[in-house]
Every structure is written in structure tokens, then in C-alpha cells.
Amino acid sequence: MTNGQFKVIAGIDTHADTHHVALITDYGKHLGDRKFLAVGSGYREIAAYLTSFGPVTAVGVEGTGSYGAELARVLAEHGFSIREVNRPNRAERRLRGKSDPLDAYQAAESVLADRGTSTPKARDGYVEALRVLRTARTSAMKARTALLNQISGVLTSAPDEVRAKYRGMTSEARVKAMVVSRPSGDPADPVVATLMTLKRMGARHRFLSEEIDETDAALAAIVSTYAPELLDVNGVGTVVASQLLVTFGDNPERMVSEGAFAALAGVAPVPASSGKTRRHRLSRGGDRQANSSLYRIVVVRMSTDARTRAYVAKRTEDGLSKKDIIRCLKRYVAREIFHVMQNPRPAPLTNDLRTLRLELGLTQVIVAAALGTWPATISRIEHGKSRDREAIARYRTWVEEQSHESN
Template identity: 60%
Template structure:
């Protein structure tokens, strides 16, 4: 048995669009060999044969598992080889030792051997990858539609009053419909005709982009309904937010071990910033900023509609906390709730029996709201499933059950409100 076969080997791969550079080291860090391969199917098979020919593979570190190294990562995992995502080399090391493809590949192998790179790459082989691709197409369509309507408004600003008068005071959607149905007539030397024709073209583009966005949204919702139907039960979580959070986690949920790791991945884990006698934490600026934005959206929605969140905001405001600090704490709590719903889905309690039971008892929303100290509009949303508050729903159901025997003795007053007789 040769010396190479007696030791476990570790592999580092520096990926590029056309080529991948592979470096192999022993389990005690000695460089063995390195070689460049083409980024093709033949090259991928050659890479697998190359690294397995030098001994038992203890791990492979790949730089760019989500981009240039995505296909190679899939093939290595299918071959039963453990793959780790490696960040780009340290800048200080690059300044001291320079940069080249072999150096980057060896650095990736050493990071796997030392255990400094432990991130498990996303599988990219399931419905979450479909969500990611759909979101990418939808995002570009949204950006193009925004640019289109901005261009329409810019053209109208400098257009003649004859054209501007046709669309003055009309909301966006009716204005687009009117422009798309217009029939400009004239010749190319007439500025009014050219302006009207371009406006019609832009309006048609806006409508096509809207159809594309709606189709992508429907596809996203269809995947969510089959893959994670309970995630949208959380307050403030819609199609766009739910799909982004799932994309952040990936198809292989087991790569995130606990909710603290998910919070760090989403950039909402508080970072210690203590020094001397000062003990404090600061806002994390790392992680997936798109996931951070999704959590921020949930917090904003809950601060306006969710009673629990409103009570928490009032409590922390009274303690002297700023709005930014309060939202940072809320995002951490929301991250915990979202992670648990993704990994261990809990269905929302049934709400369809609440409104019929209230009608059967002859109780008005105002009467129930007075007992529960809530706004009637919020209880109405709760009855229709437009918002989720498990604790309040339980209190509401208990209220209806308690008022069941005495509801028959309720009489209406002059304002059609029911007051129970003593």
C-alpha cells in the first residue's frame, strides 16, 4: 500500500465559468497534486476520478457552490462525497502570498482540513430551487415594469398639453389601459404622433409584464401550497416573503441545525459589542440581506395589525428603547417563529366556527370587542382568517362559550347594540 493510500485526503476546488482547478492535500496538510479541468460533463467525471484515485476523500471544499460550482457540487454529492462551501480566501493571506487558481484551491482544501469551513451547500434539486428560479424571473419583470411606468411618466412630463390632457388625473392602471387601446395616427415627422405611439408601446409592455408577474406569483403560490402550505399561516407572511425565506433555507433543511443558525443566516442575530464596563449588542450586518428584508416586512405588518406586537412595542417604548432597537428584537423573535414553522409546521387553529357561533348567539362584533379589549375590525379579520392570533382566538372562543347560556336573554338597545340583562 502506497503512502498516498495510507492517508485520508482533502480536496479544494476553485471554480470558474470555463475551468475548475482542483488541489489535493493529505490529512496533515501536505500538498499532493493539483490539476485544472474543464467545466463540462467530461471534466466533472474526470474530477471525480482524479480525487478518488489519491485515497479516501475526507471532504471537498468548493468556492462558489451556488454559481460556477453548482453542477460539480451536485455530481460530487451523487458520488457520495462530502462537500463543504468555502468562502473566498482571506484578503490578508492574499496580500502576503499572492493569488492564483492553485493557491486558492489549496487554501480551500486547508480550510476544510482545519474545520474553518463547515457550511453545507444548498441541494438545489427540489421545489425550493424552483422557487428561486421563479423569483429571479419575477424580480426582473418587476424591475422592468417599474422602469416602464417611470418612462411613461417622464415622457408625459415633456409632452404637449394635448397629450397630457388625455391622461391627466387618471390612476395608473386605467391610464395604462387607455394608452394601450389608443390608435395614434400621423407621420414620423410629427412629435405628437411619435410620442403617442411610444406611449402605446410602453403601455403594452407594462401590460405584458403585469401578466408575466401575475403568472409567476401564481406559480410561486402553487409550489408553496404543496411544499410548505402552513408557512403562510403566520401573520405577515405572504407569497413573496414565504418563498424568499424558503430559498434562504434551501431544499436540504437539515443543513441548518437550530434557530440560532437561521437567525445568523438571516442577519438578525445580535452581535456582541461589549468593551470594558460597557455591555451591549449591535445589529448584525451579515447574512442573507433578502431574508433580512423579508423578516423586516413581517415585523412592519405585525406592528400595524397584530395586537401582541403592538403590546410589545408599547412595553419596550416605555422602557426607553428606540424603534430601531425594538424592530431588531422583533426580527429575532420572528426568525425563531419562522424557523420552527419551516422545520416543524404547526397548523393554524380552525376559525371557521367563530363567526357562525357568534351569529347564533346574537352577539355583535362591538359587544365581543368590548369584552376582549380589541378593535371590532381586528376581530372581523380574525374571524375571516385574514390574520392569525392563536391566543386571542382561544379567548374569543371561550368568550362565546361562556355567553352561550345567557345570550338568549340579551336585548337590543337604541343603537342596535346588545346588552345582557343582569
């Protein structure tokens, strides 16, 4: 059989040091497999090996978000169609065994059968930068929370003269007092040792807080530059927006429908019917960080958005529990987020509002009182820092009415 009579499908089992490549035909026949080093030269050798038997229709790669990330990027640059392949389930592995060649062949067969495959994230744009920054932020947040718990633990068992010094303070005030303290004396004295430990913990807390603030500023700059329309959504801030962007990836077109995004975020009900019983159950899968972000949006809306509060009241009268109502709202929010990501709208212009206000001789306090809001909100709108379309529209309508009346 000549190369022109069949097409080739590849499967790659990725590891930290080596990658194993297996090739099959488009009707399932095994062509061969080889092991390559997981380095730049190895990636180039893999690209050459893939086409040694004929044209390649698709390449299934395990772990495109970890060991196979760089390999997927290199192969995509060479024009190969990359498919992310889930690892084989345990039952199948018990039946067929486990080895690098077997896993590579199974990856290729999954692509052939279109089973357990998806389009991998591109990881070559600003979303990848957000992902890396969020990794640092998450680590710092966990470390700071653990540190606060340690401080509480040290104070709980500390001598009374140490506990009295920090009694009644908030966490923030207590940390500041620890940083500026000047413990002195014999470190063998438990009181001195406790005060020295608390000072060091306070300094570490301040360092972590500064790291989080710097990371938040970097996240805000990226999100406001590349996805300002996402910040227009009620309840979405910088941290939530950055997570949703990471979930979509640098190639959001891979999300073919809002149902697919809902399933990815773990808010799509899963069929659980049997016989005459027709029902659905809550999805426990998907990206739990995205699910958490949707939950935060819902919680914000339940306390600030009039339409959401009316919906909650109606569904409560229907007999739904708060948990069930939140589940419904998360599904609705997922639909809204998907359409915003697929159909971005430009942010409303606000750079002329301050000029209009000053021409009328009005202060921010007067405008805020007329609109029933805070002067700080007016300031944020004028400086382009607010994404609240409704508030911006109300401000513009009011100031234009004042301008017409003065004329």
C-alpha cells in the same frame, strides 16, 4: 507512505469553463492538483481523481451557488461530503498570491481547518424551483418600476395636450388608457411620437404585470403544497414565504440553530466589545432578502397584531426608537420562523365549516357580522385559502355554539 495511512481532503476552485482540483492530506501535505473541464465528462473525471490518493473525508468547493453548482450536485450523488468554501480574503491573497492552484489548495486547507466553510444548499427540490421563479419575478418587478418612472418622465416633458389627456389619473388607470389609445399621424410630430411611445410603454407594462401575476400564482401553488405551515405565521404571505424557504434551502437541516438562522438573515447582534466596553452592533451581513422579508413581517404585525402593538408601546415608553424596536422584533420573528421550519404543523381543516353554516341556514354576511370581520374572510376560510389559525378557531367555535343552541 501507503494510501491507508492518511485521509484526503480536496479543494476545488470553480470557473465558467474549467475547475481546478487540489488534494491534501489530513495533516496538510500537498498531494497534487489538476485542471478539468466544467462539463459532464469533466465532473466524472474529477470524481475519479478525488479518490486516486485515498479515501476523501470532505471536498471544499468555491461557488456552490454559481459556477460550482452542478459540480457540487454530481459529487454529492457520488457520495462525497461537500463543504462550501468562502473565497480567500484580500489581505491573505496579497500575501500568498493568486492563481487557480493556490485557490484550490487554500479551499482544501479551509476545510481542514474548519474555517470559513458551511454546508451548501442542495438545490435539487422545490426550493430551487422557488428560487428560479423568484428570479423571474424580481426581474419583472424591477422592469415594471423602471417603466413607470420612464412613463412619468415622458409625461413630464410632453406637450400640454398630451399631459392633459392623462392628468389626474392613477398609475393603473393611466396605463389602461395608454393601451387602448389609437395614436395616428406623422411620427415626426412630437405629439404623435409621444402618444405612440406611451401606448407601447403601456402595452409593455401590461405584459410585465401579467408575467408577475403568473409567477405569483406558481409561487403560491408551490408554497401552499410544500410549506403550508409557514403561511400560518402572522404577517407571512406567499412572496415572503418563498424567500424564507429559499434562504433555508432544500436541506433545512443545515441550519443547526435559530441563532445560525438569525445570523444568516442579518438580525443577530454582532459583538463589538473592547477592553472594559461591552456592547453589540447591528449586523450588516447575511442574506439581505431574508432580512427584508423579516422586516415586512414586523411592519405588518405593528399595524395589525395586538401583542406586537402592545410591545411597541411598552418599548417606546422605555425610550427605544422605532428603529431599535424593529430590530428587536426582527430577532423575535427569526426565532419563530426557525421553529416553524423545524417543527411544521399541519394546517387546520376547514372543509366542513361551509356545510355546518348551510345546515344552520346562515349566510356569510351573518357570520361575518357576528365575528366582526368581512364576508370575504369567511369565504377564504371556507375554501381553505386562509391560514389565520385564530380566525379559523373563532369561526369554528361560533358555528358549533350556534349548532348546540339550535339543537
